[in-house]
Amino acid sequence: MDLTRRRDRERYARQLTHATPAAMIMDATVAREAGDWRAACTAAGVDVHVDLRDVAARFGTAQASMIEADLAGFAPDFLRRHLPRVDSAALEPGVRLVLSRRPEPFRTPGRLLRRRGTPVLVVTLPPSVDAPQRLALRVADVHELTGWWVDMPAWAWFDAAVTERRWAYGASASRLPWDGGDGPGDRASEFERLLAETGGDRLEDLFRSAGVEVAEPDGRAWHSYAFARAQANLPVLSVEAHRLAGRYREMLGGATFRPFGWSGLDLTVRPDGSVVVSPGAWSAGQDKTGPVGFGVAAPLDAALLRWGVLTPEELHPLVHEALFPGRAQDWRPVLHEPYAQVRVRCGGQWHVVEVIGAAVSTPHHDEAELQREALLGALGGRVSGCARARVGFRTGGKPVPKDIRKLRQHHLARALHGDTDGVLTDLAAGTDPLFRDGLGRTLLHWLAHLDHRRVLPVLLTAGLPIAEPDVDGRTALHAAALAGNAELMAVLVAAGAPADARDARGKTADDLLAETRKRLRAAG
Known part of the structure; x- marks a missing residue:
C-alpha cells in the first residue's frame, strides 16, 4: 500500500469502517466502559462460549481470575480492525487467535501443567468468506491447541495497553508519523521509513534496517512478492518476533514461526536474539503446531490523520487515547x-x-x-x-x-x-x-449477516421477493440455513418463504441446515 496515493488511503479508511461500523464502536465502547464485557461482545458480533465457573473448576481460581481480567479489558470491536482478511476484506476463514496477557512463557507441560493446564482466550473466525462475519470466543488450554494460530499482541485487543498501542501506531514521544518534527532516529521516522513505497532488492535492505536478517533467497518466483506483502508488518516485526519467541520457545522446542498463507516467509529468533526471515512454504509446515510469524500488520491510522481522511474526533476511542494522551475526544462516527x-x-x-x-x-x-x-x-x-x-x-x-x-x-x-x-x-x-449481487442474491439472502428483526420488514415493504432463488437455486431460506441460523429460518417461513423449495442440488433449507450443523460439529 502506497500511503502517498489518495486511493490507497481511502481504501484503508473504508476497510476500517467496514470492519468496525460506527454503531458497533459506540455500543461496544459504552458496554466496555460500563464493565460489561459480554454486552461489548454482543455489540461487536462475538458469540461468547465462556463460563468462568467452568474455567475455575478446570484450571483453578487463580487461572480463572487471569482470564476474567483479560475479559474485563477485552475490546472486541477494536480487535476486528487487526484480524487477518482475504483480498475481498472478508475475514480469513477458520483462523484462530490466541489472546493472553500472561507475562510468563508457556512451559513444556509437566505433571502439574497436564493436570491443570494453561488457559487462554481463543477467538475463531467464520468458517467461510460468505459466512456471517461473526467471531466465536472460548477458553482453551494452550497446550491442547493444534495446527496454527495467530497470537495477538495486547495493543490489538486490550483496552489498557495504551503505551504499547502508541508505539504500534508509530508515534514517538512528541509526534505522529508523517507529521514532521523530531530527528531521523525517532519511532515516527522509523515507522515512515519502513512503510515507504519500495521495490526490488531495496525491500530486503529495508528488512535489514529493521533489525531483521534476510537469508539467501532460493530463487522461488514468489520470493519478492512475499517480501512485498510482509512489508506491512515491518514496523512491529522484530518486537513481535521476540514476544513470540519468549512465549513459545520452550513449549514448542524452538522459535521458528511458519508463514501465514500457502507460501511466504519463515520467521526465526535465534538463541543469540537475532531475527531472520527465510523462504518458507505452506506444505513444509502443514504438520507443525504454533503461532504464525506475520500475524499482525502495523496500523496506518496516523497516515489518515496526516492527509485529512480522518480527524482526531473520528478515530477509534482507543486509538485517540494512545495518540492524543490527555485530550478529551468528542467522538464522531464515520458515516x-x-x-x-x-x-x-x-x-x-x-x-x-x-x-x-x-x-x-x-x-x-x-x-x-x-x-x-x-x-x-x-x-x-x-x-x-x-x-x-x-x-x-x-x-x-x-x-x-x-x-x-x-x-x-x-x-x-x-x-x-x-x-x-x-x-x-x-x-x-x-x-x-x-x-442483486454477482450470484443473483437479493439482500434477503444476506439477512443472516444483519439484524434481521430490523432489516426484514424494510425489505418486504420494498417489494423484495422472499422466494426468489439465486443462480444456485437457493432462496433466502437456504441462505439462512447455510449460516446455521434456525431462528432466522423460522422468521422467514412465517413471512411466507416456502419451506419445501429446493436448490439446484435438490436440497431443501432443512437439508442444508443439517449439513451445516454437521460441518460445524466436525470443525469443533
Whole structure:
C-alpha cells in the first residue's frame, strides 16, 4: 500500500469502517466502559462460549481470575480492525487467535501443567468468506491447541495497553508519523521509513534496517512478492518476533514461526536474539503446531490523520487515547453518504446518474425509455449509457461505469460486514427490488449477516421477493440455513418463504441446515 496515493488511503479508511461500523464502536465502547464485557461482545458480533465457573473448576481460581481480567479489558470491536482478511476484506476463514496477557512463557507441560493446564482466550473466525462475519470466543488450554494460530499482541485487543498501542501506531514521544518534527532516529521516522513505497532488492535492505536478517533467497518466483506483502508488518516485526519467541520457545522446542498463507516467509529468533526471515512454504509446515510469524500488520491510522481522511474526533476511542494522551475526544462516527452523482456518456452527451442508497435514478430518462432500452439490450442492440448504469448497478453486469461499480460494492460490503445501520441508511434513501449481487442474491439472502428483526420488514415493504432463488437455486431460506441460523429460518417461513423449495442440488433449507450443523460439529 502506497500511503502517498489518495486511493490507497481511502481504501484503508473504508476497510476500517467496514470492519468496525460506527454503531458497533459506540455500543461496544459504552458496554466496555460500563464493565460489561459480554454486552461489548454482543455489540461487536462475538458469540461468547465462556463460563468462568467452568474455567475455575478446570484450571483453578487463580487461572480463572487471569482470564476474567483479560475479559474485563477485552475490546472486541477494536480487535476486528487487526484480524487477518482475504483480498475481498472478508475475514480469513477458520483462523484462530490466541489472546493472553500472561507475562510468563508457556512451559513444556509437566505433571502439574497436564493436570491443570494453561488457559487462554481463543477467538475463531467464520468458517467461510460468505459466512456471517461473526467471531466465536472460548477458553482453551494452550497446550491442547493444534495446527496454527495467530497470537495477538495486547495493543490489538486490550483496552489498557495504551503505551504499547502508541508505539504500534508509530508515534514517538512528541509526534505522529508523517507529521514532521523530531530527528531521523525517532519511532515516527522509523515507522515512515519502513512503510515507504519500495521495490526490488531495496525491500530486503529495508528488512535489514529493521533489525531483521534476510537469508539467501532460493530463487522461488514468489520470493519478492512475499517480501512485498510482509512489508506491512515491518514496523512491529522484530518486537513481535521476540514476544513470540519468549512465549513459545520452550513449549514448542524452538522459535521458528511458519508463514501465514500457502507460501511466504519463515520467521526465526535465534538463541543469540537475532531475527531472520527465510523462504518458507505452506506444505513444509502443514504438520507443525504454533503461532504464525506475520500475524499482525502495523496500523496506518496516523497516515489518515496526516492527509485529512480522518480527524482526531473520528478515530477509534482507543486509538485517540494512545495518540492524543490527555485530550478529551468528542467522538464522531464515520458515516457514509447514501447519495452520489456519476456522469456517464449517454449517446452523444454527458448525463448525470444519481445513486440513491440502494437504487439508481436517471433524471434524463423516464421509466418508459429505460424499459425500451432494456428490451433493445435483450435483443442484442446497443443500450444507452444511463440504462447500462442502472442495469450494472442492479446486477454487476458489464460494462458498468467504474464509479457505479464501486458504489455497488460498498453497499454489498456493508451487508457482508453486518453494518445494519449502514444498510438501513441506504434502504431509507432508495431501494431497488431488482438489486442483486454477482450470484443473483437479493439482500434477503444476506439477512443472516444483519439484524434481521430490523432489516426484514424494510425489505418486504420494498417489494423484495422472499422466494426468489439465486443462480444456485437457493432462496433466502437456504441462505439462512447455510449460516446455521434456525431462528432466522423460522422468521422467514412465517413471512411466507416456502419451506419445501429446493436448490439446484435438490436440497431443501432443512437439508442444508443439517449439513451445516454437521460441518460445524466436525470443525469443533
